[in-house]
Amino acid sequence: MTSADYRGALAAAIREYEALGQQRRAIDDRIAQLGQTIGTLTRLLGLTPTVPLGLTDACRMVLRGGQPMTPVEVRDRLRAIGIDMSKYANDLAAVHTILKRLHASGELRFVAAGPGKHRYAWNRPATPVALKPDIVAFMHDATHEREAMHATAEPGDELAEPPKDEVEVEPKPRAPAAKRARRRR
Numbered sequence: 179m180t181s182a183d184y185r186g187a188l189a190a191a192i193r194e195y196e197a198l199g200q201q202r203r204a205i206d207d208r209i210a211q212l213g214q215t216i217g218t219l220t221r222l223l224g225l226t227p228t229v230p231l232g233l234t235d236a237c238r239m240v241l242r243g244g245q246p247m248t249p250v251e252v253r254d255r256l257r258a259i260g261i262d263m264s265k266y267a268n269d270l271a272a273v274h275t276i277l278k279r280l281h282a283s284g285e286l287r288f289v290a291a292g293p294g295k296h297r298y299a300w301n302r303p304a305t306p307v308a309l310k311p312d313i314v315a316f317m318h319d320a321t322h323e324r325e326a327m328h329a330t331a332e333p334g335d336e337l338a339e340p341p342k343d344e345v346e347v348e349p350k351p352r353a354p355a356a357k358r359a360r361r362r363r
Contacts, residue, residue: 185311210242214259221260236261237276238285238300246289246297249274 217231217239231239233256240255241247247255253273256263263269277298280286289297 206242207244210239210244213239214243214255217259217261231261233261233266233272234276234280237273237280241280241286241298241300244300246291246299248291248295248297249277252277252298 236256236259237252240252240259249270253263253270256273263272266272277286281288281298285301286298287301289299291297
């Protein structure tokens with residue numbers, strides 16, 4: 179294969195990778211929407227879910243919907259979709275605890291909502307982007323510029339002495355282990 183063949187294959191792989199990332203985000207959003215719809219319809223019909231949903235997973239499902247929410251809004255949404263909050267002595271404290279843990283693990287992020295207030299939003303994974311050849315070339319050129327900015331010698335000054343702060347000093351040899359042990363006593 180030639181270099182052009184490799185470049186073509188790389189470009190195709192990058193396009194497919196980015197397209198699959200977008201599809202994954204769309205599928206995750208749709209799963210969250212369907213989960214909320216199923217919970218709401220189940221409650222409206224008076225049915226009991228066959229698989230009980232834990233509070234952490236329920237909070238994840240609510241926040242994957244895409245809208246930043248305060249802890250009170252999360253609690254209210256959980257109640258609306260039929261999550262039994264009566265087993266918690268303080269349901270809002272339980273929601274706060276779960277949201278803080280999800281934030282600490284990187285699943286949620288804070289969104290400012292005014293002084294002293296914040297909302298939680300689902301922390302979507304970063305969109306992967308491959309570096310195109312022009313960006314790599316620019317970064318390569320910038321490396322040479324950074325090296326040139328720190329140069330201290332003029333061209334043709336190969337025999338000049340290095341500045342005093344750049345003079346290499348050989349490290350002192352360490353004393354043998356037995357001698358170091360005697361010093362500590």
